[in-house]
Amino acid sequence: MRLGGRLAAAIEVLEDIERRHRPAADALKDWGLSHRFAGAGDRAAIGNIVYDGLRRKRSAGWLVGDDTPRAIGFGALLLEWRETAETLNATLEGDKFAPPPLDADELATIASRNLADAPDVVRADCPDWCAPLLEQVFGPDWVEEGAALAARPPLDLRVNTLRADRAKVLAELEGTGAVASPLTANGIRIPPIDGSGRHPNVQAEPAFQKGWFEVQDEGSQIAADLTGAAPGMQVLDYCAGAGGKTLALSAAMENRGQIFAHDSEKGRLAPMFERLRRSENRNVQVLSKPAELERLEGQMDIVLIDAPCTGSGTWRRRPDAKWRLTQRQLDVRRGEQAAILDAAKAHVKPGGLLAYVTCSVFDAENRDQIEAFLAREKRFEPVDHAALWQQNFSGKADAARIDPARGISLTPARSGTDGFFFAALRRTA
Structure with missing residues (x-):
């Protein structure tokens, strides 16, 4: 397929996502199944246009002067593929599979606009209702931080x-x-990746098949490092999911001590078993039933809560979720997080650590949760997060936003990772 056909296909997928409010991965998979003639390179390029368009939805639409899937597809190529309006129209000319080229009005709009002059919320590529949340967290840097969350990830x-x-x-x-x-x-x-690459x-x-490495964002690795898991400890991964942090903790513990991996939805734990087999992590027990946790009360050196959250820190990888997110979903997550903190605290032994992690950048899920928990639970106190960061990542203080009393924040703009929050609370009695 030439670029015109790939662009037409991407616009078709974007229309499907908009019409049916479905995840991008599902829409792309269905398109591929119904267009089996498309090769792997074609599917990758189409996916790049779709994901670029979703990441840069506000700025792509603003540049072309509309918010339709067509405008977003064209805008994505102009913003991320080093195309100009002129080169793009020349490329599409004579391609019977391409969408209609940019018309005179679109060309005039593109020529008159410079993204540096766009409204802040456009340059941040975020929903209107999220702009105050980003500004609350990042202050004058919020536009830069939002834009970094709309970039292609490593x-x-x-x-x-x-x-x-x-x-x-x-x-x-x-x-x-x-x-x-x-x-x-x-x-x-x-x-x-660059352009149509993959x-x-x-x-x-x-x-990978021999278990030498796992796919894991560096921010997630940092969160595991900050827990301080060491050989011989007793550790509970309370929201273990597929086990990425479980495996990281197990390796840090050199297969000595014990890790208990639990998740309230046992289906999420299913991928962990193959990962454990491949990686030779042998000090992990998977606990799928709530009753199995009772014997761990007051026994754990570390309880890690990788809390369910809005995933706003992962917008680079799941940009479609950015546009589906609502205030109601945020409120639901906040309630879940508070309930999990209150349940998981029972398993921390005196002197032990409660580590709270999200892949969100919103204060409502991070700093505010820690402040509310400490207000209602007097047996815990925060560690010195500045000292904790220095202990683990000496000389790299600029890579994180650190509130000594409330936690550590990572973002694409600051640390080059996905957006993560980490807070460590010591049980005093």
Whole structure:
């Protein structure tokens, strides 16, 4: 397929997403199943246009002068593919599968507009109702932070130190663009893709099949590091999901001590078993029933809460979720987070640590939750988060926003990671 056909297909997918309010991945999968003639390169390019359009929906639409899927598709190519209106129209000319080229009104609008002059909410590429939430957190930097959440993400990996080291994995991945991550000791980063490119299928690599590494954003790796899990400890991963942080904690503990992996929805735990087998993490017990947690009350050195959240910190990877998110969903998540904090605290032993993590950038899910918990629970106090960061990431203070009493925030603009929040609370009695 030529670019015109790929653009037409992307517009079709964007229309499907808008009409049916469905996830982008589902819409792209269905398009691929009904257009089997499209090769892997075509599907990747179409997906890039769709995801670029969703990430840059506000700015793409503003640039072209409309908010239709057509305008967003064209705008994505202008913003992310180094196309100009003139080169794009020249490329589409004579392509019977391409959408109609930019018309005179669209060309005039594009020529008259400079994104630097766009309204703040457009440059931040966020929904109107989220703009005050971002400004509350980031102050004068909120537009820059929002724009970073709309950029293409890298592909991050975590070396499984039970089976390999970083030099060994980097050697295996030679030719993929993989380099050492900037912050974590065991992280590897493959830079964001360019244009119609695609990241390598690292899960097809023999090194992955042998359990040498896992796919995990560096922000998630940092959160696991900050818990301070060490050999011999008793650790509960209270919202373990598919087990990304569970495996990271197990490796840090060198398979000594015990990790209990639990999730209130046991279906989320299903992928963990294959990951444990491949990685040779042997100190993990998966607990799917709430009753199984009773024996752990007051026994854990660390209880990790990877709380359900809006996922606003992952908008680079799931940009369609940005436009489906509502205030009601945020309110529901806040209630769930408070309830989980109140339930999980019972398992922390005196002197133990309650670690709270979200992949959100909103204060309502992060700092506000910690303040509310400390107000109603007097047996816990915050650690010195500035000292904790310095202990783990000395010389890299500028990579995080640190509130010594309330927590540590990571963002694409500041740390190059997804948006994450981490807070550690010590049980005093």
